[in-house]
Amino acid sequence: TTILVLNGPNLGRLGTxxxxxxxSETLADIGAGLAASVPDDVAIDLxxxxxxxxxxxWIHEAVDRRVPVVLNPAAFTHYSYALRDAAAQLKxxxxxxxxxxxxxxxxxxxxxxxxxxxxxxxxVIAGFGADSYxxxxxxxxxxxx
Ligand code: DQA
Numbered sequence: 434t435t436i437l438v439l440n441g442p443n444l445g446r447l448g449t450x451x452x453x454x455x456x457s458e459t460l461a462d463i464g465a466g467l468a469a470s471v472p473d474d475v476a477i478d479l480x481x482x483x484x485x486x487x488x489x490x491w492i493h494e495a496v497d498r499r500v501p502v503v504l505n506p507a508a509f510t511h512y513s514y515a516l517r518d519a520a521a522q523l524k525x526x527x528x529x530x531x532x533x534x535x536x537x538x539x540x541x542x543x544x545x546x547x548x549x550x551x552x553x554x555x556x557v558i559a560g561f562g563a564d565s566y567x568x569x570x571x572x573x574x575x576x577x578x
Contacts, residue, residue, distance in 0.1 A: 434474060436573055437500050438467065438566065439491050440481040441507035441516075447535075455535045456562045463563045467570055475574065485513060492519035501529040501577075503569040510534070510548045521553045529576060531569040534559035 440460060443450060448459035458466075464479035471477060478500075482488050488509065495502045502523060509516050510532070523530045530553070537560030538545035551557050556572070558565045 434574075434577060435476045435478055435498075435500050436471075436503060436570060437491065437495050438464070438477055438479040438503045438570070439488060440479070440505045441488055441509045442483040444505060444507050445481045445483070458563045463566055466563065467566060470567060471570065471574065477570070485509060485515060489515060489519045492516070492523065495528060496522045496526050499526065499528050501531075501573045503531045503533055503566060503573065504550070504554075505533045505535070505566075506548075506550050510538070510550055511544055512549065514549060517549045517553055520550055524553045524555075529555045529573055531555060531572060532557045532559075533565040533569045535562050535565055536560060 444460055447455055448457060460479070460481055464477060467477045467479070480491060492502065504520070506513065506516055520530055532548065532550050532554040548557070558568050561568060
């Protein structure tokens with residue numbers, strides 16, 4: 434089994450980016466922690482991009498390969514209808530999509546209170562820092578047959 438762990442814009446800056454909001458772990462640290470916590474037959478394919486088109490391409494790949502996705506859409510969460518339309522294809526294909534956020538967007542600025550992704554996600558985990566990713570991967574593993 435492979436799990437795609439996809440990350441949107443500015444998440445490559447974790448560690449130094451607003452650590453009081455996002456914690457001090459880098460994305461590489463999070464990826465290493467996930468890889469260490471899953472069984473041997475599970476591969477964590479962690480990717481990050483600042484580019485909307487590239488992220489959409491990865492979602493298309495997940496649809497075609499039927500690979501479950503853990504997605505932190507970062508700021509695209511709040512306005513990318515293109516990313517939502519890509520994610521809707523996962524839903525139609527019956528491929529799990531877990532939306533994750535390090536912070537709890539509802540405690541923050543009003544523009545973060547809207548997610549255009551959540552309506553096509555299987556579920557959402559937010560506010561637990563790097564543990565949001567761990568909880569999401571845990572669920573994907575539990576839910577596989
Ligand atoms: C985020 C929350 C978003 O509002 C923000 O744009 C991010 C990170 C989070 O993980 O808490 O870049 O998705």
